[in-house]
Amino acid sequence: MRYAVLGTGVVGRTIADKVASLGHEVVVGTSDPQATLARTEPDGYGNPPFSDWQAQHADVRLLAFAEAAAFAETMINCTAGSGSLEALRAAGAANLAGKVLIDIANPLDFSQGMPPSLDPVNTDSLGEKIQRSFPDAKVVKTLNTMNAQVMVDPARVPGEHTVFVSGDDAEAKKAVSELLASFGWPAADILDLGDITTARGAEMLMPIWLRLWGALGHGDFNFHIVKAHPDA
């Protein structure tokens, strides 16, 4: 399968590394590949420049968003939520049409101070905005409720814990569940919340995730939905 990972931050790098390690063809999309590769300083979070990662992943090509999306059969949106729609417009609606678009982004809004709030929130979600903006893409929201290392290595957190899936297209959700299974997610821990409007619930976990990160002092945790009637 040919994948395009959109976004060059920690989430994009972690996902691209994992998907490539599973034997898929992977490209990474960014707005300006030359500018991305020319950076030599750590980013605002202290992460090493993308060129360092690229040097260790010579098999993963860095392309402009539109080229990356044209190449791919499935896309994974790992851009910052505030820039996701712009990145996807650059990718081009025609390059998204008919394809599965996995949305991992959270619409964090840093303009109201720390901790960040969400925009949109409550009566809308980034997942829905993307689906409305690109009606021919098959948007599936998932993995946005945990840190990147847990996304691709669920065994990092002991025992059972949950990954949520939201989307309108049942076949797309099935394909995404298979990708999650290949990451190590047991079928029993993949929880289909329903249509893309349920992305509101998944995105609105971010505020308590951030508070838990503060209270626990690390990001190696996850939500588990514990049920009294597991067979119901």
Next chain:
Amino acid sequence: MRYAVLGTGVVGRTIADKVASLGHEVVVGTSDPQATLARTEPDGYGNPPFSDWQAQHADVRLLAFAEAAAFAETMINCTAGSGSLEALRAAGAANLAGKVLIDIANPLDFSQGMPPSLDPVNTDSLGEKIQRSFPDAKVVKTLNTMNAQVMVDPARVPGEHTVFVSGDDAEAKKAVSELLASFGWPAADILDLGDITTARGAEMLMPIWLRLWGALGHGDFNFHIVKAHPDA
């Protein structure tokens, strides 16, 4: 200890029953006790009228909000979130001052259609609004992230799962944690999120709770925060 449970719905009845069963003196507060007791029809959710519950709990007096709050050493807000501030104003700031006020309510807003959204949300919370409105009360947000039966009987959901606590007053949170322990919550499952602003995170779990309720077909579930470094 003398408790006032504010609110006569399912949450209020369930909490009042539990607290009374533990040997505490319990009163229930409502805006107009005579009107509440005069109702003979089920409420909008199909619950039997309060008079049925009162007949089975003759030891629990139904009082006007102010009388209930004046009687109590600790108050538990189980009113509908949209009416909580009005109920607490009726209880009277002087009757709340210096006391622990446990806030279980969720600020559900049905005006935007179903499922309900939240108001306030994102950059504010009901817990904070209550604390700002009654600065001399010691507000502790807890138990709002699960259904009433799980609140008072955590063993109803198997294994470990989490109850969150938010508040500015460390002693008040300690007292609330002791009450939760008496409900059956193991100390390891009581998670202190931090100050009252963390109530935003706890209240913003409601949207995914409602979607999970739909996806699972029942409310006998809870969130468990699974940690990779439990001793950290």
